[in-house]
Amino acid sequence: MDGRGRHAQSLMRWTLRPADAGARADVPRRRRTPSSRPPAEAGRLTRLRFSAARWSAPLLEIRVPRFAGLAGAALFLASVGAYGAVKGDHVPALVTAVKDASDLAANRMGFRIATVSLSGQRQLGRDAIFAAAGVTARSSLLFLDVAEARRALEANPWIAEATVRKLYPDRLLITIKEREAFALWQLDGKVSVIATDGTLLSETVPPRFATLPFVVGRGAAAKAKDFLGVLDRHPAIRDQVRASILVADRRWNLRLKNGIDVRLPEDDLDAALTLLATLDRERRLLSRDIAAVDLRLPDRVTVRLSEAAAAAREEVLKAKPPKRKGSDA
Incomplete structure (x- = not known):
């Protein structure tokens, strides 16, 4: 009830009906502004924007490892060093350095060649045989390539056949057959x-x-x-x-x-x-x-x-x- 003694009633009880034809004719209709893009083109553009957003989201979430930059720099320097070694003909020296380091580590573990047993030699001395086989005071039994040592021995014209055997941990056997x-x-x-x-x-x-x-x-x-x-x-x-x-x-x-x-x-x-x-x-x-x-x-x-x-x-x-x-x- 309002101040005048009238009761308020809900509008839901009333059915909204359109005005009569005459009334509709009196009200001016709002005209739609034509779109600047055709409907099909606008739809494709919307889909492309949605796809780009969907695929770019995971890429934006990729995390670069903490030391990736350092690793990349190290790889670059290693590549430059390898290229320089090849161009400067330093590969043999590099291989020798790596081999010496490996032999040193193996010798510290107890694989130093302590005894070399030779047999079959008559014309060649011990030093010549050791040099041909590549055996030095720094050589380790662990990293000695017996096949390569045998080939190196047989490359000597005095040696017709050679046999190289390892007896772990520290003994080497070399048997040769000399030419006469x-x-x-x-x-x-x-x-x-x-x-x-x-x-x-x-x-x-x-x-x-x-x-x-x-x-x-x-x-x-x-x-x-x-x-x-x-x-x-x-x-x-x-x-x-x-x-x-x-x-x-x-x-x-x-x-x-x-x-x-x-x-x-x-x-x-x-x-x-x-x-x-x-x-x-x-x-x-x-x-x-x-x-x-x-x-x-x-x-x-x-x-x-x-x-x-x-x-x-x-x-x-x-x-x-x-x-x-x-x-x-």
């Missing part, structure tokens, strides 16, 4: 020591090898074993030989100690050496004043006198009086 010095080989004026397989063992000749058989010529080192084996079957000739010379990589000549040259055939060396030994034994052929004996033809032996013997023979022939015609003999 077989002959002296001369090529282009240089004399070297060679093995039976032709391997060059030493470019200098120690006094203990001075009496080895002497072969000369290109290819003689590889063929020396077979030829000297045939020559050994004829000791009477072998003991007079000073040098065996390979000619044109096909056949051999012998230079005897008294200066005589013996020209051997390419084939059937045994028969030629047997004939030469027979002539020397029966006729003292190799003791005569001759310069060369040619055995290259199987059906004849040709002997060339020395210059002095040829000159003496010429004088004898000149001094001999000619025969008179019709004279009695």
